[in-house]
Amino acid sequence: MKLLRVGEPGRETPAVLGEDGVAFSLTEVTADIDGTFLASGGVDRVRQALAEGSLPRLDTAGRRIGAPVARPGKVVCVGLNYRDHAEETGAAVPERPVVFMKDPSTVVGPYDEVRIPRGSVKTDWEVELAVVIGAEARYLTGPDEAAGHIAGYAVSHDVSEREFQLEYSPQWDLGKSCETFNPLGPWLVTRDEVGDPQRLGLRLSVNGEVRQDGTTKNMIFDVGYLVWYLSQYMVLRPGDVINTGTPAGVALGLPGTPYLRAGDTVALSVDGLGTQRQKLINAGKAPSCPQPPRGSPPSTPTTSASRPHGSWTGPTR
Numbered sequence: 001m002k003l004l005r006v007g008e009p010g011r012e013t014p015a016v017l018g019e020d021g022v023a024f025s026l027t028e029v030t031a032d033i034d035g036t037f038l039a040s041g042g043v044d045r046v047r048q049a050l051a052e053g054s055l056p057r058l059d060t061a062g063r064r065i066g067a068p069v070a071r072p073g074k075v076v077c078v079g080l081n082y083r084d085h086a087e088e089t090g091a092a093v094p095e096r097p098v099v100f101m102k103d104p105s106t107v108v109g110p111y112d113e114v115r116i117p118r119g120s121v122k123t124d125w126e127v128e129l130a131v132v133i134g135a136e137a138r139y140l141t142g143p144d145e146a147a148g149h150i151a152g153y154a155v156s157h158d159v160s161e162r163e164f165q166l167e168y169s170p171q172w173d174l175g176k177s178c179e180t181f182n183p184l185g186p187w188l189v190t191r192d193e194v195g196d197p198q199r200l201g202l203r204l205s206v207n208g209e210v211r212q213d214g215t216t217k218n219m220i221f222d223v224g225y226l227v228w229y230l231s232q233y234m235v236l237r238p239g240d241v242i243n244t245g246t247p248a249g250v251a252l253g254l255p256g257t258p259y260l261r262a263g264d265t266v267a268l269s270v271d272g273l274g275t276q277r278q279k280l281i282n283a284g285k286a287p288s289c290p291q292p293p294r295g296s297p298p299s300t301p302t303t304s305a306s307r308p309h310g311s312w313t314g315p316t317r
Contacts, residue, residue: 001016001017001043001046001047001050001189001190001193002016002017002187002188002189002190002193002274003015003016003026003033003043003046003068003152003187003188003189003190004016004017004023004033004065004066004068004185004186004187004188005032005033005065005066005067005068005070006023006058006060006063006064006065006066007063007064007066008064009064009066009108009109012032012066012070013025013026013027013058014026014027014029014030014031014032014033014037015058015060016046016050016055017187018050022057023057023058023059023060024050024055024056024057024058025055025056025057025058026046026049026055028049028054028055028056029042029045029046029049029055030042030045030046032070033068033069033070033188034069034070034071034239035071035072035073035237035238035239035240036238036239038132038133038134038135038151038238038239039134039135039136039237039238039239043134043151043190064109064111064112065109065110065111065185065186066108066109066185067107067108067109067110067183067184067185068132068154068184068185068186068187068188069107069132069154069184069188069239069241070239071104071239072104072107072239072240072241073104073237073239073240074101074104074234074237074240074241075101075102075103075104075106075107075182075240075241075242075243076099076101076102076230076234076236076240076241076242076243077099077100077101077102077158077176077242077243077245078097078098078099078221078226078242078243078244078245079098079099079100079172079245080093080094080098080220080245081097081098081219081220081221081226081244081245081246082214082218082219082220082245082246082247082248083218083220084214084218084247084248085245085246085247085248085250085253086220087248088248088249088250088253093220094220096229097221097225097226097229097230099230099233100171100172100173100176101173102158102173102176102177102181102182102243103173103176103177104241105179106159106176106177106178106179106180106181106182107182107183107184107241108180108182108183108184109183109184109185109186110155110157110183110184110185110186110274110275110276110277110278111183111186111276111277111278112180112183112278113180113278113279113280113281114157114159114180114181114183114266114278114279114280114281115178115179115180115280115281115282115283116260116261116262116280116281116282116283117161117164117178117179117283118282118283118284120161120163120164120178121163121259122161122162122163122164122251122252122257122259123159123160123161123162123259123260123280124159124160124161124162124250124251124252124259124260125157125159125160125204125206125211125212125250125251125260125266125268126157126158126159126160126204126212126246126250127155127156127157127202127203127204127212127214127246127247127268127269127270128155128156128157128158128202128243128244128245128246129153129155129156129197129200129202129216129223129244129270129273130153130154130155130156130184130241130242130243130244131150131153131197131223131226131227131241131242131244132150132151132152132153132154132188132239132240132241133149133150133151133227133236133237133238133239133240133241133242134149134150134151134152134191134238135148135149135151135238136149136235136236136237136238137149137227137230137231137235137236138231138235138236139231139232140227140228140231140232142228143222143224143225143227143228144224145228146223146224146225146226146227146228146231147191147224149227149231149236150191150223150227151188151190151191151238152188152189152190152191152193152194153188153189153191153194153197153270153273154184154185154187154188154189154241154273155184155185155186155268155269155270155273155274155275155276156182156183156184156241156243157182157183157184157266157268157276157278158176158181158182158243158246159178159180159181159182159183160175160176160181160250161174161175161176161178161181162175162251162252162259163175164178178283179283182243183276183278184241185274185276186274186275186276187273187274189272189273189274193272194272194273197216197222197223198216198217198219198222198223199215199216199217199271200215200216200270200271200272200273201213201214201215201216201270201271202214202215202216202246202247202268202269202270202271203268203269203270204249204266204267204268204269205266205267205268206258206260206264206265206266207264207265208265208267211249211250211251211254212246212247212248212249212250212268213247213249214246214247214248214249215247216244218247219244219245220245223244226242226244227242230242260280261280262280262281262282263279263280263281264279264280265277265278265279265280266278266280
């Protein structure tokens with residue numbers, strides 16, 4: 001099944017797509033598509049309601065599509081998880097997953113505008129397969145146990161600001177958690193419909209020019225392994241989102257580092273999970289608060305602010 005949410009931010013209507021692509025309202029089944037819905041057998045209730053033909057049609061023409069999961073508790077990200085991406089950045093293949101967190105408030109709809117942060121000169125793109133947790137996962141015994149804890153999958157755009165990420169702090173949070181930096185959707189496609197998550201193509205274009213064209217079979221750590229691994233260090237709860245990494249072709253790794261600018265349009269898709277499209281806009285004028293001077297010595301020994309722009313060769317996403 002394909003679950004979605006339709007309407008203005010904060011007032012979305014939960015819905016499901018039938019086999020013919022017609023949308024049906026789920027307001028008689030649930031107030032929203034969120035962790036509570038997923039944890040309480042909501043997917044099975046929707047499947048039953050569809051089979052019974054009891055759901056009213058929902059007109060989606062001209063209406064905004066929101067993120068398919070409301071209020072994720074956390075967004076867990078995995079860096080440097082594609083072999084071709086490691087090659088393009090000159091980074092060593094990691095022996096363990098590179099894990100970081102992203103502010104869940106960055107999650108927006110798949111067609112919402114993405115705001116280039118104030119002062120940004122290195123806003124970058126990343127198409128990713130997102131895993132949505134459907135049942136609590138803690139201390140799983142092995143990767144084979146992971147599937148039963150996955151509700152489904154979605155297209156995720158893990159937007160990144162490389163200067164903030166790599167030059168302003170030894171951690172990546174500043175460049176990953178800017179507002180609107182995680183368009184998600186258009187659908188949450190249930191696990192049974194997706195099948196093998198390691199056989200999906202991922203594509204991204206900027207202004208019509210293909211930048212990323214990869215496949216999940218090139219993941220260093222596959223979906224089952226990631227869910228198992230993360231469950232050893234944190235409790236994964238229903239509604240949580242895992243961004244599983246990006247293939248080669250990000251601006252940081254391309255000649256001339258063609259970072260995103262206001263007016264650019266990014267289109268991205270994952271096989272069977274739908275397509276996103278976002279226009280880039282400026283968040284506003286540069287902030288009045290002081291910024292670290294470009295090219296100045298780093299404030300701590302582990303930052304990279306003293307490196308020339310574009311010279312980063314360490315792990316990236």
